[in-house]
Amino acid sequence: MKSEHTETPVTVLGLGRMGSALAGALLAAGHPTTVWNRTPGKADALVARGALRADTVADAVTASDLLVVCVLDHAAVTALLQPVAGQLAGRTLVNLTSGSPEQARETAAWAAGHGIAYLDGGIMTTPEGVGLPTSMILYSGSPEALAAHRGTLAVLGDPIDLGADAGLASLYDAGLLGLMWSVFGGWLHATALVGADGVAAGTFTPVALRWLTTVGGFLDRYAGQIDAGHYPGDDATIDVQLAAVEHLLHAGRERGVDGRLPEFHRELMAKAVAEGNGGDSYARLVDAFRRP
Template structure:
């Protein structure tokens, strides 16, 4: 069977695991599924998935094994009793956890003769299968390339590093970006909402603004890498003055100011460290550990 229709096993059939298995079935991959509660597997079995009755049977069924369970403790409890069936397999772990757990899991898989990729799913279950959604992977590049066609059934597969912990690092970083962005949008929505502006009217303008913000990120990234922040657009000093307007407008309308107060404190720390005349990218110096070396 060619790589385009490689047999795949999915272990763990919560909302995300079920979406993974469904996407594989939709793209013609012979798919074996296993879940601690067999009832979750029946809708997939009705669509053509093979229902394994044990983890051992699930591991034996396919050369490529995707695991998406609650946490690493659950993952070990499933795989450890059947670990002698891992030899020669590729284990792709899509279970959320820390970079250190991913690195430990990679060593554990290697000790049982399996190749290992760690992954991060950058979407919710309804987005699985869309080529627009990113799936991040880290681990041996050759293993990733060999199984790219099957992984592409889930979303756009991006390989980050041979360090198995890197997908988890990116996952955490991107979630932080998401939460910060959405909270900023909600704060703005509450602010304009105090003037009876509906979120549906504010949001198209906010989205257009994010296009400009993306341009700022592209401008600042080389500055961050170089550790030099020319303040030729808007300095941190100027930004501190500007955020006072946001704080005043929100406070006057009864909107919680915890987020902008945090942003202001970071800017002030950067200014106190001598970066007041730098671009906003200089705020990273208030976020980095003092021992970080560029």
């Protein structure tokens, strides 16, 4: 018995590493998959696996009611789709191209003006992770489109519905990448610090990962404080943490480790203490990042 997924044709526009991974996951799940790329040769491997090659964007668009586009940027999306806007009417466009929330909202407005159901997406994995149920793909835009195609989109990764505002997937994507780089930076600094005393990264990292689980619990607690605008220092206050960061900076100086990252945290904490908020929780520092 065929699954419902095999009955849903999909077109994928753009066959870079990510676009090829998306098309490959759809093929693996049994979807009739039409592919197009500006350089036709990039479709060869997918065609060998059973994909249908479209010679033009117009041919690709008319091949399926569900279209996934993953190209360089939103300018490329516009250049591809504007000439075929009339043929897109009545279809669903899933834009997995990286961009800003403003660009996503602009594209959503353009799509609505042409009778196109629109979803904007953020792929929270590398190409190797596409198709795994543990990988998140963020979606925002038409609730009806997501409900209609959730089963198909789920073969690409776990679909996370962020709501009707088409800009939210791109906004979350940007914020989550910033979080990732901050974690990477903190881990690299810590690895350099302990490595100066001969501790291997492979020895330190399992302990670091266990610590991050604890840190995740603090994030959950602090989220409620931020939403309430109330920062009770009932765990570890800013003034206590300001004293603790000095130990980190001292250890780094003794080992010749670049201290700019913890120095930035010390600056934020010192400012909060100077403003009379030293008895608050660390979550109070969100104000340092907000627009005055």
